[in-house]
Amino acid sequence: MKVETLPVTQGSYNLKDYEEAYKSFDWKDAEKVFSWAETGKVNMAYEAIDRHAESFRKNKVALFYRDEKRNEKYTFYEMKKWSNRAGNVLKEYGNVEKGDRVFIFMPRSPELYFSVLGAIKLGAIVGPLFEAFMEGAVKDRLEDSEAKVLITTPDLIGRVPVDELPHLKTIFIVGSDVEEAGPFVDFNKKMAEADNDLDIEWVDREDGMILHYTSGSTGRPKGVLHVHNAMIQHYHTARWVLDLQETDIYWCTADPGWVTGTSYGIFGPWLTGTSNVITGGRFKPENWYQTIEDFGITVWYSAPTAFRMLMSAGDELVKKFDLSSLRHILSVGEPLNPEVIRWGMKVFNKRIHDTWWMTETGAHVIANYPCMEIKPGSMGKPFPGIEVAIVDDQGNVLPPNRMGNLAIKKGWPSMMRQIWNNPEKYESYFLPGGWYISGDSAYMDEDGYIWFQGRVDDVIMTSGERVGPFEVESKLLEHPAIAEAGVIGKPDPVRGEIIKAFVALNEGYEPSEELKEEIRQFVKTGLAAHAAPREIEFKDKLPKTRSGKIMRRVLKAWELDLPAGDLSTMED
Numbered sequence: 147m148k149v150e151t152l153p154v155t156q157g158s159y160n161l162k163d164y165e166e167a168y169k170s171f172d173w174k175d176a177e178k179v180f181s182w183a184e185t186g187k188v189n190m191a192y193e194a195i196d197r198h199a200e201s202f203r204k205n206k207v208a209l210f211y212r213d214e215k216r217n218e219k220y221t222f223y224e225m226k227k228w229s230n231r232a233g234n235v236l237k238e239y240g241n242v243e244k245g246d247r248v249f250i251f252m253p254r255s256p257e258l259y260f261s262v263l264g265a266i267k268l269g270a271i272v273g274p275l276f277e278a279f280m281e282g283a284v285k286d287r288l289e290d291s292e293a294k295v296l297i298t299t300p301d302l303i304g305r306v307p308v309d310e311l312p313h314l315k316t317i318f319i320v321g322s323d324v325e326e327a328g329p330f331v332d333f334n335k336k337m338a339e340a341d342n343d344l345d346i347e348w349v350d351r352e353d354g355m356i357l358h359y360t361s362g363s364t365g366r367p368k369g370v371l372h373v374h375n376a377m378i379q380h381y382h383t384a385r386w387v388l389d390l391q392e393t394d395i396y397w398c399t400a401d402p403g404w405v406t407g408t409s410y411g412i413f414g415p416w417l418t419g420t421s422n423v424i425t426g427g428r429f430k431p432e433n434w435y436q437t438i439e440d441f442g443i444t445v446w447y448s449a450p451t452a453f454r455m456l457m458s459a460g461d462e463l464v465k466k467f468d469l470s471s472l473r474h475i476l477s478v479g480e481p482l483n484p485e486v487i488r489w490g491m492k493v494f495n496k497r498i499h500d501t502w503w504m505t506e507t508g509a510h511v512i513a514n515y516p517c518m519e520i521k522p523g524s525m526g527k528p529f530p531g532i533e534v535a536i537v538d539d540q541g542n543v544l545p546p547n548r549m550g551n552l553a554i555k556k557g558w559p560s561m562m563r564q565i566w567n568n569p570e571k572y573e574s575y576f577l578p579g580g581w582y583i584s585g586d587s588a589y590m591d592e593d594g595y596i597w598f599q600g601r602v603d604d605v606i607m608t609s610g611e612r613v614g615p616f617e618v619e620s621k622l623l624e625h626p627a628i629a630e631a632g633v634i635g636k637p638d639p640v641r642g643e644i645i646k647a648f649v650a651l652n653e654g655y656e657p658s659e660e661l662k663e664e665i666r667q668f669v670k671t672g673l674a675a676h677a678a679p680r681e682i683e684f685k686d687k688l689p690k691t692r693s694g695k696i697m698r699r700v701l702k703a704w705e706l707d708l709p710a711g712d713l714s715t716m717e718d
């Protein structure tokens with residue numbers, strides 16, 4: 147097979163360096179960039195902020211923040227003070243101690259970043275929640291994690307069922323005058339009075355730091371726990387994959403409610419002392435290009451859905467902006483279509499570099515490095531020091547060009563350490579021989595490039611966001627009209643997949659367009675807008691196994707006009 151390759155991007159190292167590292171990379175050596183390798187005093191927030199505030203980077207801008215209303219910047223020195231203040235406020239008014247779960251449910255703002263860092267400085271475990279979550283999604287996560295403290299805004303507090311969450315003791319409200327009563331504390335007021343100095347809680351490298359909830363194909367969303375040790379991989383991938391250098395202006399478009407927005411919206415850039423641009427507000431193609439031009443973005447990390455949306459906004463729009471500062475563009479979250487890469491070459495005169503990883507891996511595992519030729523459609527090659535293979539269901543490694551489970555040898559530094567409250571679930575990710583099974587299928591070619599083929603399970607990736615069909619089905623079943631519900635991802639040219647629901651109605655309900663809309667709204671307001679089915683189809687009855695499980699694979703086959711496969715377990 148002839149594979150098209152694209153030339154290399156000028157990065158700060160060459161292919162030989164990568165190939166050398168690939169053979170000899172040693173995580174034990176790699177951790178020596180941090181003084182805690184010797185002192186044993188570990189804290190992610192110290193390494194990301196304070197260390198630079200005490201160095202020649204003291205007055206370097208750490209955070210450029212911009213949305214419709216605010217345009218602010220903070221040096222590393224100022225970030226240290228503000229995150230210290232946040233730590234003091236959380237400690238004093240929320241009694242936050244090491245190991246406590248502190249959840250943060252708000253749109254992007256400087257306060258969000260101060261809070262994440264402040265909580266980590268106290269040794270707390272931070273749980274970021276995407277602002278689009280509605281009551282059901284918020285409750286599930288706060289309940290499962292037994293969160294003690296929540297930081298949120300007046301707009302979002304209505305979605306927090308405070309009375310049903312006995313572990314939640316303190317709620318900090320950010321952004322306007324708040325009546326301080328019961329669990330409610332005015333965050334801004336306390337921040338204004340807080341002390342600039344804070345005693346950092348030195349933790350063990352294996353202590354919990356961040357808890358990201360993510361969806362699988364079955365069950366409620368699960369809490370993926372990452373520990374301070376992950377910083378070793380955040381740092382080195384920020385160097386090798388993002389190629390962050392002293393003078394870079396970096397922009398990651400992801401929200402910290404998702405793992406990209408923390409690992410590479412907070413940790414990676416700041417561990418490397420990079421100036422980090424954060425923008426708030428809604429997606430608008432012209433605002434995005436304006437951001438690149440105004441800040442002189444050099445390294446830009448985004449997602450295929452966003453690139454496809456920019457693509458459909460047209461090439462004329464791109465020409466109105468000066469985007470010449472860009473030197474390195476990256477993508478994550480879903481398959482990066484060769485067509486999008488070609489568009490990037492045309493309009494930015496730059497290649498878009500795909501990266502592959504997951505909430506569970508905590509950091510990059512596979513990437514197209516700047517030094518290397520890209521084969522469009524391939525995710526690239528493994529990170530040095532990480533063993534990636536294609537294995538069968540028993541854990542046997544398959545030869546090149548054979549499709550199988552994309553697997554990683556246990557033990558990379560940023561690997562998740564727990565599924566919160568669910569050790570069996572955690573164990574279920576691993577096969578004998580120490581292989582972590584990603585849930586993706588892929589093959590590896592003779593050159594070691596890995597080609598994504600699809601999900602093995604029913605997990606839906608819509609606009610780069612991972613949605614569990616079970617969560618949507620459960621919400622649908624709460625609607626009085628619905629007797630049965632099955633949810634699948636349907637291929638879509640812009641969003642990767644859209645959510646399609648098949649529903650059977652209860653006695654006394656008739657299919658109609660109004661009912662579809664009502665159901666859509668029901669999921670939108672009860673769970674999250676991105677989880678609401680764009681398409682709904684009424685059926686008299688859904689295909690089920692004899693044990694009553696909806697057979698999504700049959701629904702998918704119906705939808706795509708494919709053979710439905712083995713139906714032996716299907717009820718009549």
Ligand code: WT7
Nearest residue numbers: 406478479480481501502503504505586598612
């Ligand atoms: C799933 C993980 C970690 C960042 C964002 C998503 C899919 C991720 C790629 C890629 C094709 C990709 C996989 C994976 N995915 N990157 N480059 N090409 N698919 O994190 O929400 O944990 O989802 O996203 O299916 O398993 P996540």
